[in-house]
Amino acid sequence: MIEIKNITKTYRDGDISFQALDNVSFQIKDGEFVAIMGPSGSGKSTLMHILGALDTPTSGTYLLDGQDVSTLSDNELADIRQDKIGFVFQSFNLLPRTTVLRNVMLPLIYEGVRGEERKRRAEVALRAAGLDATHWSHLSNQLSGGQIQRVAIARALVNNPTLILADEPTGNLDSKTGEIVLSTFQKLNTEHGRTIVLITHEREVAEYAKRIIFIKDGTLVKQL
Amino acid sequence: MNPFDLLQETYLSLSANKVRSALTILGIVIGISSVIAMVSIGQGAKAQIQSSIEGLGSNLLTILPGVVQPGRGIVSSGRGSAQTLENKDLPVLDSIEGIESVSPELSRRFQITAGTGNNTNTTVNGVLPTYASVRNLTIAEGTFISESNIHSLGRQVVLGATVATDLFGDTPPLGKTIKINKTNFRIVGLLTKKGGAGFSGPDDMVIVPLTTMQKILAGVDYLSTISISVTDKNRMNEVRDAVSDALLTRHRVAEADFSIISQEDILGTLSQVVDTFTIFLASIAGISLVVGGIGIMNMMLTTVTERTREIGLRKAIGAKRRDINRQFLVEAVALTFIGGFLGVILGWLIAATVTYLGLIQTQVSLMSVLLAFGVSTAIGIIFGYYPAQRAARLNPIDALRYE
Numbered sequence: 001m002i003e004i005k006n007i008t009k010t011y012r013d014g015d016i017s018f019q020a021l022d023n024v025s026f027q028i029k030d031g032e033f034v035a036i037m038g039p040s041g042s043g044k045s046t047l048m049h050i051l052g053a054l055d056t057p058t059s060g061t062y063l064l065d066g067q068d069v070s071t072l073s074d075n076e077l078a079d080i081r082q083d084k085i086g087f088v089f090q091s092f093n094l095l096p097r098t099t100v101l102r103n104v105m106l107p108l109i110y111e112g113v114r115g116e117e118r119k120r121r122a123e124v125a126l127r128a129a130g131l132d133a134t135h136w137s138h139l140s141n142q143l144s145g146g147q148i149q150r151v152a153i154a155r156a157l158v159n160n161p162t163l164i165l166a167d168e169p170t171g172n173l174d175s176k177t178g179e180i181v182l183s184t185f186q187k188l189n190t191e192h193g194r195t196i197v198l199i200t201h202e203r204e205v206a207e208y209a210k211r212i213i214f215i216k217d218g219t220l221v222k223q224l
Numbered sequence: 225m226n227p228f229d230l231l232q233e234t235y236l237s238l239s240a241n242k243v244r245s246a247l248t249i250l251g252i253v254i255g256i257s258s259v260i261a262m263v264s265i266g267q268g269a270k271a272q273i274q275s276s277i278e279g280l281g282s283n284l285l286t287i288l289p290g291v292v293q294p295g296r297g298i299v300s301s302g303r304g305s306a307q308t309l310e311n312k313d314l315p316v317l318d319s320i321e322g323i324e325s326v327s328p329e330l331s332r333r334f335q336i337t338a339g340t341g342n343n344t345n346t347t348v349n350g351v352l353p354t355y356a357s358v359r360n361l362t363i364a365e366g367t368f369i370s371e372s373n374i375h376s377l378g379r380q381v382v383l384g385a386t387v388a389t390d391l392f393g394d395t396p397p398l399g400k401t402i403k404i405n406k407t408n409f410r411i412v413g414l415l416t417k418k419g420g421a422g423f424s425g426p427d428d429m430v431i432v433p434l435t436t437m438q439k440i441l442a443g444v445d446y447l448s449t450i451s452i453s454v455t456d457k458n459r460m461n462e463v464r465d466a467v468s469d470a471l472l473t474r475h476r477v478a479e480a481d482f483s484i485i486s487q488e489d490i491l492g493t494l495s496q497v498v499d500t501f502t503i504f505l506a507s508i509a510g511i512s513l514v515v516g517g518i519g520i521m522n523m524m525l526t527t528v529t530e531r532t533r534e535i536g537l538r539k540a541i542g543a544k545r546r547d548i549n550r551q552f553l554v555e556a557v558a559l560t561f562i563g564g565f566l567g568v569i570l571g572w573l574i575a576a577t578v579t580y581l582g583l584i585q586t587q588v589s590l591m592s593v594l595l596a597f598g599v600s601t602a603i604g605i606i607f608g609y610y611p612a613q614r615a616a617r618l619n620p621i622d623a624l625r626y627e
Contacts, residue, residue: 052540054540054620074545075545078539078543079544081542083542087540087541089537095534097240109225110542110543110544112225155541159542
């Protein structure tokens with residue numbers, strides 16, 4: 001359960017200040033598939049950083065599973081990201097020249113999960129992300145774009161997060177592989193009950209979600 | 225992150241850039257190996273000097289004419305120029321208690337020719353029969369200078385091992401005649417080879433009766449050295465003072481016109497010289513170690529920049545500052561530690577080669593090996609600290625956006 005209340009974010013650079021988010025409030029229930037949509041510069045990246053516990057708001061509260069995340073320290077935020085958040089990036093961000101399995105296990109290494117358990121959970125995540133077992137021992141640079149993004153999805157799943165945050169996950173893919181990736185998200189939502197927040201500027205992409213939150217100039221315009 | 229994972233991550237990232245890692249390690253290898261080699265050569269030289277000086281006779285006091293200036297060592301003794309020691313000094317020494325035997329000596333360099341046509345320029349030492357026992361010399365073949373040789377101004381000579389080889393090669397020299405300063409001498413004895421280099425070793429000299437040396441070869445009646453062996457090592461200082469007093473009285477001077485040197489003085493001075501050189505050479509080698517360390521820092525900074533996005537990702541999936549910090553620090557220390565390990569092996573090989581070539585009997589001490597590991601690890605920590613801090617402080621949002 002995610003609860004955003006009156007969140008504002010102001011960036012300050014010397015005398016110039018810039019209001020990236022202005023009094024944004026919404027809720028996302030467990031098991032929802034929500035798209036946050038807006039043009040570039042609308043503040044959706046800032047919102048994603050706050051939702052992903054990479055950044056804290058200037059004011060307002062962010063409750064994640066009932067815990068107020070908006071006032072945590074660096075280390076506490078790292079713990080939140082480790083336990084509750086799974087990221088899928090536009091540019092994939094896999095470790096280069098590293099096997100698929102090791103890439104997926106990476107979050108578990110920081111969590112301190114033991115070797116065998118680590119491997120088992122990585123395999124479960126890879127299966128859920130729909131990547132064929134024949135690719136698991138391949139190096140990350142031997143895969144196609146669609147396969148890479150599914151590895152990234154598996155990596156986001158592996159720590160059993162409360163929330164999967166996908167930031168323009170199809171931005172670097174052609175429309176056909178983009179569809180495959182998006183239907184993977186749909187499947188994860190419908191079959192595995194995962195809570196997914198999709199950040200995008202494309203309407204077609206946002207359509208895959210069950211609910212769309214529109215954001216513009218740092219404020220929430222409407223919800224569908 | 226547990227230690228095993230940390231090592232695995234380190235291995236993966238270092239092996240991802242093998243050439244770069246190897247070159248960086250090479251810097252440390254050169255630094256550590258030269259320090260190890262320099263120190264082991266220095267320690268070997270020190271031990272060698274120690275044993276060759278002790279081989280010259282323990283419990284030995286050496287009286288030299290002239291004054292040895294403190295700090296300048298025995299090198300500037302003015303030996304040969306000062307003529308303050310004479311045969312007349314010897315009787316006063318006889319009455320001193322604790323002296324085992326006294327060996328007056330006069331040495332000069334002369335050209336020596338053998339019947340074979342070979343010639344050499346070496347030290348000719350005019351001595352009494354006591355010389356052999358005072359200086360710990362043993363006769364390999366024949367006899368030493370005898371009492372009757374002294375009385376009869378005999379033309380007998382005993383050869384040091386090196387001189388014998390220089391003059392006669394493989395033919396046995398005993399009984400042959402050599403010319404010292406155009407005077408014929410018959411070879412009556414050969415000294416056992418003592419080994420040890422430098423410092424007027426007994427291998428590179430010939431021995432003639434003192435009387436013959438003074439009256440015929442040199443034409444002077446003074447002495448260049450009086451060596452005294454003391455009965456008991458613990459009485460060295462006591463005997464030294466007594467000898468000094470007796471000579472001052474006989475010379476009728478208040479300030480000594482001679483110097484008394486014990487083996488320990490010589491040892492101390494030479495060890496000090498060798499130590500100074502060792503420190504000097506090791507410091508130069510140490511500079512290359514610092515340069516190696518800067519290489520480490522350079523590489524780590526490049527790596528941090530190259531891997532900015534990776535750092536961002538690691539932070540996004542839950543790595544804390546200290547995880548990132550530790551990862552990069554361990555990478556730097558791994559580089560220097562491997563460098564230290566290879567450097568110790570290379571340094572040891574260099575030292576072994578020096579020993580094998582017979583230049584100096586080197587000693588690689590456990591202490592210097594441990595020190596090398598300690599220093600290389602410390603260099604990893606010192607030069608890896610800043611890059612690791614820089615990586616750890618990266619903001620995940622900026623790092624993920626980094627192009």
